[in-house]
Amino acid sequence: MIFRASKDLKAKMNDSEDVVIKEICCSNKEFNLIFVKTMIDEKSLTYAVIGPIIDYFSKKNNSVNEDFNINKIKNEVLKTLDVKLITKKESLNELSSNKVLLIIKGEKKILSIDIIKYPIRTPTEPPTSAVVKGPREGFVEDMNTNISLIRKRFNSQELTVKQMSIGKRSQTKISIVYLNQIVSINLVKRIEKKLKKINIDGVIDSYYLIPFLQNNPSSMFKQVGNCEKPDIISAKLLEGRVAIIVDNSPIVLTLPFMFIEDLQNSNDYYSLSQYATYIRVIRILGLLFSVIIPGTYISFRLYHYNIVPINFLVTIANSTASIPLTPFLEVIFILILFEILYEVSLRLPRYLGLATSIVGALVLGDTGVKAGLISPPGVMVIALSTIAVYTIPDQVDQINLLRATFIVLGSALGLFGIIAGFVFVIAYLNSLENYGVGYLAPFSPKISSDLKDGVIKSNIIYMKERPKSIKNKNKTRMKYDKDN
């Protein structure tokens, strides 16, 4: 028999087809199981819930009524760990959270059993942060798996996880993770306060939280760190940062964020420090090339050809002499062409994307040059700039926007426009309030000890202290004596 309470619950769930009520009747006892069919582990339901109940009552036979107790069912009968007693008021919330509810006739309390199961991806190497050396596992969409990936790296009591739900309708679970003995508690409180203030209908991904966590939400510059790798997050926790894990998102957020973090890569910490330094210099050059080179090229061609070394000038003049477009239009044309090709290659299936790239690069580029519509230096400058963007893959959006801005500045205001623009960007970044941390630290403000992991990557034995740019309780990272 289906109880009235079960019917009510189903009705409150809008009579959804996947909400199932299962009746069990044995030894004169009647039970109702109500659950969302699509969200539970059917095997567990059979072997850990239904099976033990039937077994228990069939063995006990007639004596069952005498010592029957709902607590006994909870503690002795059900073969699952996550069972709790709830009231009828709480039942709808529990059912919405995909728990199985066991209603027993004549009992005021209800048992809520957690045997949730939904598709979980196994941790694989994230496509955005592939590594040559070091751990390859990446976060998945399941929050518990993500926490376990971090927790297995800290076998101590210091790792603290605080949970809350955000989203009026989605009730998305969010975990704030930090190392209690290192992190500044003020930072944790500040983040918690910001998260609690969020009033949104649903949080689909961790990116939804970023504008709420940024002190300058309208700024185009990234102010919250994001990462898909547990080893990186663990390292950041050790530096005194706080991680925010959002259920259903493989991207874990970290705070506070500094620009230098995107110049660093996990490979740097698993390879030779000298090589890491060399690569970081290349990344900085890549950043400069991608942002400034197209604008500078236009400004040199339009205004300052007299300061270009004569050999370069002759080469550029020869190859651009017959181009019908102005330098600005030419660069914009090539840039748009590249951006279209990029978008197409992202959206199309892989085999088609490859074909498009060939068509784009060879046919459009080569024939464009041969037809005299675009010049080889123009193609080279934009190609170099477009490739160089990916030396810092986490800032691609920002770099692309900056590049477009510098192209306009270079063509309208020349070299002075570019330099003024550069000064403006640096001043703006320095003005960002970022949880008490300088956005461009350790360069400005200069923090000498943190420069050991700046452009130059020192050997780990010399990085004895945690970054001073981030406020933390415990400054010492290690005690190492070279002679012993």
Next chain:
Amino acid sequence: MIKTISVRQLSIIGFISVFALKLTILPSLFYQKSGIDALFSLFFLIIFDLLEYFIILKLLKQNQNKDFYQFLCDKTGKIVAKIILFLLFVFYFIKIILLTSGGYNFARNAIFKEAPLFLFAFILLSISNSLCLFKTQSYARTSEFFYPIILIMMSIFMIIALFTAPMQDLRPFFQNTFSNIFNTSFMFSIVSGNFLFMLFFMGRIKFKETKYKSYNFKILYGCFLVFLFYFIDYSIFKYTAMAHPQAISEIIQFLPLTNIIGNFDWLAVSLMLLLFSLHGGLFIICLSYSLKNILVNKKIKNKNLLSLIIINFLILIFIYFVFPKFEDMRQFVFNQYYVPILSSIVFFIPLFLYIISFIIEKINKKNRVILKRKKGITNINFKNKGMYYEKDF
């Protein structure tokens, strides 16, 4: 008072403030006035500048919790405070006009052949205003960010110039009388007073660090680089130095290095444009601060924005209608006696403030001793105008 600038950042801003126009038009103008002895005129200006630096630093250390205007009001009273701020305003106003006009002159000759003044002024004022709007902490950090770049560029330039350029013997010196040499220093005093900006940062500096020597070294090194630059310029061009108004750019073109790696001028041009931007920002910060505190009306809500609007309006009027040509500006700044006189007055403001501050402190000390002798008085507070005491009950 929120401390937003470190001593290191202050010294970096000081280092940067000694360059700009000193590397372009000034060597030729100095040479015009007193030939090779211009080196000594520059030397005297540098010495005065350094004295000023140490006096201001002492004032800043003594008044760590006071805003500059508050300090002026405490020591001199409101009216004198506003007069001092007005003098500083005029001084920095002439400086920014000179920077805009001189900078445009340099840029037009070096890079923008046909660019209108409007273009240059628009860029310079845009970046200067935004540096001012981003607050002093951001300005200090920005200067700190560019400091290694400027330092490396300047040092490399000096080393290459010293070791590769064909130098001529500068002797004989002292062909001018000492009065002539001093007169030249006096006439060019508007380009000096580089460290007056420190007054505007009063009360915002964190004086916790102990490495003052290294910070003072930055200032000394900056001054040394300027002197070395003049020495190189005169050694290369000697008698024709007055005909090379784009000094830094022209030295680079003169170096044998040009034959090896082609035209290297863009390096100097980039450096100068960077310096112009940072200087413009600093001048606007000082101008805005002065004007904000000169404005009497307390009802004005956004004094910062209003002061910026007035400053920009005045700058545009001056560069378009009063000094449309650089030559007019040059004639005004370096030939009219009232500009050097004004500069000298401004130049002695820190000394005046230091003396006033010293005297007031001494009088207060004396009064404190007298009052301590009276029974029952233990907690004595001295305020700006006169003093008061509290009885300890």
